[in-house]
Amino acid sequence: MANIFDVAKYILEKKGTMSTMKLQKLCYYAQAWALVWDDTPLFDEDFEAWANGPVCRELFFKTQGQYSVSSADETGGNGDLTDNEKDTIDKVLEHYGNHNAQWLSQLTHMEDPWNEARVGIPAGAGCNRIISKESMALYYGGL
Numbered sequence: 001m002a003n004i005f006d007v008a009k010y011i012l013e014k015k016g017t018m019s020t021m022k023l024q025k026l027c028y029y030a031q032a033w034a035l036v037w038d039d040t041p042l043f044d045e046d047f048e049a050w051a052n053g054p055v056c057r058e059l060f061f062k063t064q065g066q067y068s069v070s071s072a073d074e075t076g077g078n079g080d081l082t083d084n085e086k087d088t089i090d091k092v093l094e095h096y097g098n099h100n101a102q103w104l105s106q107l108t109h110m111e112d113p114w115n116e117a118r119v120g121i122p123a124g125a126g127c128n129r130i131i132s133k134e135s136m137a138l139y140y141g142g143l
Contacts, residue, residue, distance in 0.1 A: 002080045004045040004059050007031075008069075009077035010089055015097050017070040020063040021052060025104035028054040030092045032113075035137040037088055047131045049117035051124050053108035054131055112139045 004027060011026050012018070018026075034042040047054035063069050081089070096104060108114045113135040121127045 002043050002085060003077065004043045004056050005062065005077035006080050007042055007089065008059060009071055009079060010081055010086065011093065012069060012071035014093055017068050019068050019101045020066055022101035022104060023063070023069060024055050024059060025053060025101065025108065026092065026096060027056060027059065028108065029096050030089045032136045032140045033092050034085065034088045035133055036141045038084065041133055042085055042088070048128045049114050049131050050127060053105040054114055
């Protein structure tokens with residue numbers, strides 16, 4: 001199975017340099033739609049319901065301190081993606097890839113998986129609750 005770094009590397013190779021926040025959101029949507037279209041996760045790593053939207057802790061620590069990243073920066077992935085996985089990511093990039101990080105963050109704030117994980121957490125407060133893959137599959141599968 002691929003890992004988040006494989007997905008991040010592929011996204012950066014396709015879209016070029018971008019903010020770390022945008023990369024997080026594109027990885028999130030790639031995972032969400034893989035759960036729906038392929039009925040399996042792209043990677044095992046989880047997303048947490050942080051104040052600015054879903055964040056994968058492992059990817060955050062890899063890119064911490066950087067505002068933007070490029071495929072040259074993303075050395076954690078071995079490119080272990082199948083053609084089907086690449087096709088899923090390509091479709092996500094077609095739909096979400098031209099939007100900026102803030103737009104993507106606001107979109108996640110309007111969607112159930114992030115909101116459900118943050119129940120009882122004040123707006124803007126820190127939160128490390130996991131956004132379950134099940135909630136992602138159910139929500140995005142219903143769209």
